[in-house]
Amino acid sequence: MGTVRRGAANVIPRRTIGVLSPVVGGFYFGALIAGIARAARNTGHRVVAVQTYPAGLDRERYPDEPLLEVPVALGAVDGLIILASAVRQDRLAAVQEWGCPVVVLSTDTVGPNVPVVVPDNAGGVRAAVRHLIDHGHTRIGFIGNPAQRDIRERYETYLAALAEHRIDQEWFEETADNHEQAGADAASRFLAAGLPTTATVAATDRNAIGFLRALRTAGLVLPRDHAVIGFDHTDSGARFQPRLSTVDPHNDRVGALAVDLLLAQLRGEAVSGGVHRAPSTLVIRESCGCGESGVRDEPGTTPAGARLLHLADTGFAAPTSVTDSRQIDDEARERWLQAVVEPLTAAAEQGRSPTGPALSSLARLTSARRPHPETLEQLIAVVRDLEWELAAGSDHLPTLYRTGTDVTLALTKGCTQPLLARSGYLERAIADQYEVDLDLLRGNGGGPRALTWLPRAGRGAACLGLWTGPAVGDRELEIVGVDDSSGALARLVGSRSRASQFPPAAMTRAGTGTSRLTLVLPVTSRGSDWGLLAIEGTVDTRMTSGRDKYNHWATLLAVALDHERLLGSLHDQRQALAEAANRERALADTLRASEERYALASMAAQxxxxxxxxxxxxxxxxxxxxxxxxxxxxxxxxxxxxxxxxxxxxxxxxxxxxxxxxxxxxxxxxxxxxxxxxxxxxxxxxxxxxxxxxxxxxxxxxxxxxxxxxxxxxxxxLALRRNTLRDPETGLAGRVLFLDRLGEALERARNRPGDYDCAVLLARLVEPPVRADVRREVVRRLQLVLRDGDSAARLRQDEFGVLLEDVRPDEVRIQEVLARLAAEPALGVAVGVLPGIQQFKDADDALRAADIALLRAQTRASVPPR
Missing domain, CATH: 3.30.450.20 (PAS domain)
Structure with a gap:
């Protein structure tokens, strides 16, 4: 295990720590980021966590590689912590060339001088295997996906633990990923193999839950017929029946250790490369076979004091930082132990009941230590055992029993307060999500870019940047919206920056040391990548999946921007169609008025x-x-x-x-x-x-x-009108109407430079004599390739024009028209192509250029022009 050699009183100014993570929420990535944020906050530093995978992942199936690449956030931070798979492996190999200190988490070693922080996978799995062996199991299997470094290490430790206990029979089933369905698929293969084991170690809790659920559906009684231990200590494992025994990797401690190593590098201290480990803990519930009968041990079987000390270490969340908070956490642990034991001891020895403030203090201390869901029932059992031990020599049994009840109630209150707070948080989150959904889908306020759709309560600063440049290298962003109660960020709207400088320093440097961290998420939907959303907030570490609210917001924002763009496009098309209809109607009215005057004058005498x-x-x-x-x-x-x-x-x-x-x-x-x-x-x-x-x-x-x-x-x-606007033989537009539509297209191209263009093709029959059936065949072929908005016209006896709407010079649709006309050489068609019209001043000018292209095409084909 690597070590950190600290210099003498090296102090560094407040810094911004960057985190690159596949997602920014959930029990794994969220807990890592939360540990990083707490450790940074305790030492006065700021954290910017960048999600490198798209928002709104489809059923949490991560793509083959990240959406965002370094140098995103590289220029805006002083050091980087990279979480597993957040950066492509080939880019990770060049980590030492990035120009800032780097620590990586749960990935393969990337260089001799780069620290790698992992949980104690080996210690956790070894404890799990040993515990199953203590239950009498000798046929123990393992399921998991060894593509990730942590899980590969867990599997290797599983093999080594079996060898240490001279067990030569192992059963391994590889899963497709770390989720429930993959565990269920492994259970199906396990059942098909005839139940080769009596116990299983699962690489993740989610694999374990899917495995257990499938076994229970198949009719097995758990844990009697099969014991399972998972790895992750998720809330979903505590909710499952039987409750899942698991290994707690203390992901927040892993994140905090990464901060310690990064800050040591920033202080100029020597930090060894290689692997640094944070301790893990085996959490015993029912799925391994413990407590299966529902009868607890007789009082005195295991000393209650030792069990209480064990609970103090394993029944609560990890300290907020490995170094700076260890002493604080140890002191909190001792105060809590004292608050539990002293009232019982005083009641047994002196007959003194605890005061109300003392019991309230015990409840507060219990709540502050963030107890796990199963801690309360374990505490109740320990308190009852302490009563039993103290009652042996006490003359104050009524007071002791009453005090035991009071202490139990105080512990219950302390354990339930976090659950109530969690319920309140979820209720607020649902209400906020409802508000966000309605505002974005309805287009309330100033539109999605204005960020007025963010929840009103408890929101921090936010900044939205949309891509302006091509999707290569260090892309450029334009700041289109900010949300900041102080108004300090308002001046950023309209400014531009590179992705490596996002979020802007005005957002990350201001308020350094507050309780918030800055999260950066890609604003993406299925086929759209709009830019980046930076928002101050907190991560939810208790969600089993990585689908946190910020991912949801970023995805809905992308959908709202898609909708906004679609409505704008439809409005432009409707306006263009209306203008075209008005011009065509005015053209017809002018012709009608002229002809009517002539008709009235000629009929006056009749x-x-x-x-x-x-x-x-x-x-x-x-x-x-x-x-x-x-x-x-x-x-x-x-x-x-x-x-x-x-x-x-x-x-x-x-x-x-x-x-x-x-x-x-x-x-x-x-x-x-x-x-x-x-x-x-x-x-x-x-x-x-x-x-x-x-x-x-x-x-x-x-x-x-x-x-x-x-x-x-x-x-x-009527005939004149038809013949003026439409060719009577082919039904195609006439020359006048074609020139009018070409002029309209030129106007649109000038209004949307670089975003819109049209192509003009002239086709001429050059093989005399031209038969009517040949002419009809050419018209038929032209009509096959026309789409909505395109126009085809008969310009002369044997000459046709085609206007292809909204194409680029390399548009395959031009080739499609050429292919249609050239499919039958016997037709004798020469085609001139004008791939774009933006440079021409009017329709006549464009048509002349197309005619020149037609003549050149005839010359190249050695066909004399007609």
């Missing part, structure tokens, strides 16, 4: 008049009006229905509305086009113009108008 007497309900139709519909003078009566009943059903509503407007007092003259059925049954287009004649009271008395047959001109107008 009017058929009519006069509607509104009060009498009769209409006079002129002979010309009747001839227009193919009727003789006597074939048309004098009622409005002679006209209105012959109106095309699709036009009746508009005509009725126009007539009603006139009768309602409209000042504008009536002017409407509609179709009327002739004597032959066909419909002809008529232009109807009319004005209202008012009576003395100002009410419409008559409608007088003219009827003009404009069928030929209307059909010519």
């Amino acid at each position: 009017d058929g008049t009519w006069d509607w007497d509104v009060s009498a309900g009769t209409v006079y139709y002129s002979p010309r009006w009747k001839q227009t519909l193919g009727y003789g003078e006597d074939e048309i009566g004098g009622t409005p229905s002679e006209w209105l009943d012959r109106v095309h059903p699709d036009d009746r509503l508009d005509l009725s509305a126009a007539i009603a407007a006139q009768l309602g007092g409209s000042r504008a003259p009536l002017e409407i086009e509609h179709r009327v059925q002739t004597s032959s049954g066909d419909y002809r287009w008529m232009m109807c113009r009319a004005v209202a004649v008012l009576d003395d009271a100002g009410c419409p008395a008559r409608l007088v108008g003219a009827f003009v047959d404009m069928t030929e001109r209307k059909e010519a107008e």
